[in-house]
Amino acid sequence: MILHTLLDYETLRVIWWVLLGVLLIGFAVMDGFDLGTAMLLPFVAETDLERRVVINSVGPVWEGNQVWLILGGGAVFAAWPPLYAVSFSGFYLAMFAILFALILRPVGFKYRSKREDPRWRASWDWALFVGGLVPALVTGVAVGNVLQGANFHFGPDLRIFYDGTTLFELLNPFGLLCGLLSVAMLVMHGANWLLLKTDGVVSERARTFGGLAAVAVIALFALGGLWLWLGVDGYRFVSAVVADGPSNPLAKTVERASGVWFENYGTMSWTLIAPALGFLGALASLGFSQGRKAVPALLSSALSIFGVISTVGVSMFPFILPSWTDPKSSLTVWDASSSHLTLFIMLVATVIFLPLILAYTTWVYRVLWGKVDERAIARGDGHAY
Amino acid sequence: MELDVVALSRLQFALTALYHFLFVPLTLGLSILLAIMETVYVMTGRAIWRQMTKFWGTLFGINFVLGVSTGLVMEFQFGMNWSYYSHYVGDIFGAPLAIEGLMAFFLEATFVGLFFFGWDKLSKIGHLAATWAVALGSNFSALWILIANGWMQNPVGAAFNPQTMRMEVNDFFAVLFNPVAQAKFVHTVSAGYVTASIFVLGVSAWYLLKGRHLELAKRSMTVAASFGLAASLSVVVLGDESGYLSTEHQKMKLASIEAMWKTEPAPAAFTAFGFPDQKARETHYAVHIPWVMGLIGTRSLTTEIPGIEDLVKSAEARIRNGVEAYDALQTIRASAAPGAIPAEAQAAFEAGGHDLGYALLLKRYVDDPRQATDEQIARAASDTIPHVPTLFWTFRIMVGLGIFFIVLTATFFYLSARHRLDRYPLLLKLAVAAIPLPWIAAECGWIVAEVGRQPWIIEGVLPTAAAVSDLGAFTVLLTILGFTAIYTVLFIVEMGLMLHAIKKGPAPDPEPQAELAPHALAPAE
Known part of the structure; x- marks a missing residue:
């Protein structure tokens, strides 16, 4: 196979760095409103019927949305094997917490309304709340820790060792701040979804929570940026950058220094559009949701999520997962990817399937367009949850 | 076996994988059966087939959701517990998993929502297309995960790269068209079809015994018996093919x-x-x-099949060969630049590199395989024997059940053709009792496949013991307890809902026209 040399290794690595972002953003935008809706469930809906309306607003789509996470896992495995290996095992208990919550969530959706017992239903409502909150919070905390650098190093045969990270060390103040930002972002997004899919009192409550969450996003994002500037060291190459060498993370030297996470914005000022969208999206979400314009509000919160996640990526580029106990073990775009051939094959697969996925997903959302039919749920039609 | 992190990680993977596979086979088969039933509905326009699709669809949904939940755990667990594995073979193994997401999971999961929520929102043809998309999606996912698993059994199309210390793909089509993977795929999906067929057969038999829902039950049995007969024949044929391929690739x-x-x-x-x-x-x-x-x-009268003791001898030779490759690899790794690698080391690695994995078998006993004693080499060689009694028995249970399924489905196929499905209560009781058996056969099949691969995680390439993450045994024990707790609760809940839905039976299904008319909220019958 020589076809893969059509695209050089360096270009493919950058493409896959962008696709990594696309997958994370795809997950946060698509599954994000499910998670946000689940977090809002106990607060925007009081009666059983209201709760069923909220659950049914995401009922037909959460399964497809969750695939963004599954695909994210698979694609990181395929395109960035060391990243998959280090992050999933290094954040072992955090990953377990996410999995535990995500096991509860589908079951909660599906099983909650299968029995009439109010205690049964109330238990599953809390399971759904946990299933929304924990992934949102822990993912945010993990990103906060990635920005600070994780505790790992590679042995000579590239075996990974962890230098004593416990779950509680992950819950440091900056990590928690990022976790809260993640929660606020998805609550904002979920509230806009409920604005679109429900009416009446549920919709009104969602509007209030969505507004508060948008304000929180703006405040936490600004605070996070300030903290990053003042209190979090970034990482940079000391040795020359070899962008098309074999993926051996030990072949470089790296140093930590303050302010480094802001250098890319100086050298490439157009990238400032990322943090700008983070703020403006949240601001627009606030405005549109209070004006009861659901579709623009949902698009705005999606844009805000895009901006916030892109900001993290751009700030760290070319680093993906730095190590603070052994900076030269840090994973970067240039030494943590799959082989040239695998990146190419995966790109071909993505180019074929991603447009198809977007096409049929769009079609499904069009079929399901419109508010949740409260009366249909009340009379127990079909397979509604 | 001492409970170190290797044993615990294996235990966790075995528990979560076997549990996951309680739900997968029914999803694989029932999705196809739903699509067949709905196709009959669309072609004939008879409402009973729509009611059947909806009823079996309810059971499908209860099962499907746990398959999704527990599948997520599988996708993440390679990185969590098997990080050296993920690093060592991610270049090859990750791709089918990612393509599985792109090609299969999105299709399946996006349309499963429409299957349940789309009855009133789609045309007949539109809904049928959604149902087929779910069936195709779940079966495609089996294809890709078995390409990944097939590569673990027969690692073709890849070579070790000393620069990156990992296996890298050099022929993707060899990975894709790996004969082991193809045989496994058809064997596994057929097993799924058998599972669903026996399930539908058994539940319908129960209705016949109770004298309930006779129309639905008889039709369901006809579909299940014919589909199940074809599938159980296919399972055995492809199982035989898998056995034949093991002669070639997995002699041990x-x-x-x-x-x-x-x-x-x-x-x-x-x-x-x-x-x-x-x-x-x-x-x-x-x-x-x-x-x-x-x-x-x-498939010949003259070819010898090597026995275990001879295979251990050849493993010992390969370990010695691998140690030389390991030595050459260290020289290559120590050279500063690719140009500075001594030609001798390069040649030695190229000659013996395919046995590098055998040298890693020694890592259990000694940090540097080059320091291994003869006694340690002999121990590592005898480690290449998997647990024989486990394999011997699980294989025989699986095969025995496979033959029983052929007989059972053939019997009901005959009864259905003769319109005598409800004549023999004893046979109906047998069909009810047979419901759990396909699951036992399927789990035995996985035990044969995976225990039979030990001590390798990738046959001949990477030993299981070398593949684990650097975690504390206590940490892994903690997550085993966590998974066991939630899985037990969910299993009880699932079984409860399943039995409840079966006891309740199909909902009366009014004609679609009646549903659209106002004030038609009362059941039509």
């Missing part, structure tokens, strides 16, 4: 399944029964059937 697995300690003159006999003794390396009270093993394993 085959010899262990047969508890064939010594090489016998061709054609070898098949041990139908016996008590394999791992320590003494012999099988007590063995009952042999002459010729059969040689015929199945080699």
